[in-house]
Every structure is written in structure tokens, then in C-alpha cells.
Amino acid sequence: MIITGVDFKFPPPSKIRPLIQEFVKDIPPLRKKYHPVEYSALIHLRFVNIHPFIDGNGRTARLLMNLALLQAGYVITIIPPVLRREYLDCLKVSTWGDNKPFISLIVAMVYESQKDYLRILQILNEK
Numbered sequence: 001m002i003i004t005g006v007d008f009k010f011p012p013p014s015k016i017r018p019l020i021q022e023f024v025k026d027i028p029p030l031r032k033k034y035h036p037v038e039y040s041a042l043i044h045l046r047f048v049n050i051h052p053f054i055d056g057n058g059r060t061a062r063l064l065m066n067l068a069l070l071q072a073g074y075v076i077t078i079i080p081p082v083l084r085r086e087y088l089d090c091l092k093v094s095t096w097g098d099n100k101p102f103i104s105l106i107v108a109m110v111y112e113s114q115k116d117y118l119r120i121l122q123i124l125n126e127k
Contacts, residue, residue, distance in 0.1 A: 008095065010051040019050045036072030040065045041106035045094055069110065077106070077113040 011019055023046055031039050044065035051057045066076050079087050083105075090102040 008051075008092065010049075016050065016052045020052055023047060023050060031068075036068065036074065037107055037110050038103055040068035040072075040074075040110075041103045042099065043068055044106065045091070045099060045102050048091065049095065065106070074110060075113050075117045077110045079105075079109055083109075 023043075026046070027043065030042055033039075034042060044061040047064055048057055048061040053060065062079065069075070069077055086105060090105045094102045
């Protein structure tokens with residue numbers, strides 16, 4: 001598998017099933033242990049690092065992240081295309097064992113999305 005512009009090494013196909021099984025098993029403890037925004041970032045990160053599909057892994061990871069956010073009462077959050085390089089750099093750093101930059105990026109994106117929704121509500125309220 002290849003992601004344009006990065007040099008990640010993903011697990012071989014023989015490892016995908018056990019990694020996904022472990023991922024699913026770890027969801028409830030992660031949800032209990034972490035703040036909802038941090039939890040959403042971690043499931044995004046874990047899924048995208050397993051990379052089980054030929055295409056659509058990032059989209060699926062972002063859907064899982066947003067599902068977790070919505071379940072916790074947060075708004076849908078986007079990672080704008082202009083931040084693709086930063087997103088990929090944070091993913092790369094996480095493969096070296098440091099999840100903090102990726103979590104910080106997601107926290108910032110959730111914050112910005114919350115602000116966007118509040119601005120929209122304020123505009124609608126003024127009408």
C-alpha cells in the first residue's frame with residue numbers, strides 16, 4: 001500500500017485480521033480511559049495505522065473519529081486539505097511512538113469545528 005507523499009510501512013495482509021480484532025477489543029477500554037476527543041483521535045490513529053483496505057483508510061478513520069465525537073456530543077470535525085502535510089507528518093511521528101502531535105492536531109480541529117458551528121448558530125440567531 002502507498003499513500004502519496006509518505007513512506008509508511010503498513011502491516012502485511014496476514015496481520016490485518018488479528019490487528020482489527022485487537023482494535024475492536026480495545027475500543028471499550030479506550031473509551032473509558034480517555035477524554036472523548038483524545039479517544040476519537042486514538043481510534044482514528046489506530047485504524048489508519050492498520051490500513052486494512054486498498055483505498056479509503058483515511059476516510060474510514062475520519063468517519064470512526066466523527067462517530068466517536070458525535071456519540072460524545074461533539075460536532076462533526078474536518079481536517080482541511082490545506083493541513084494534509086501536517087496531518088501526514090503527525091501520523092508519521094505516531095509510528096515512532098509519539099501520539100501527542102496527532103492528538104493535538106485533532107484537538108485543534110475539533111476546537112475549530114466547534115467555533116465554526118457556533119459562528120453559524122450566531123448568524124442564524126441574528127436573522
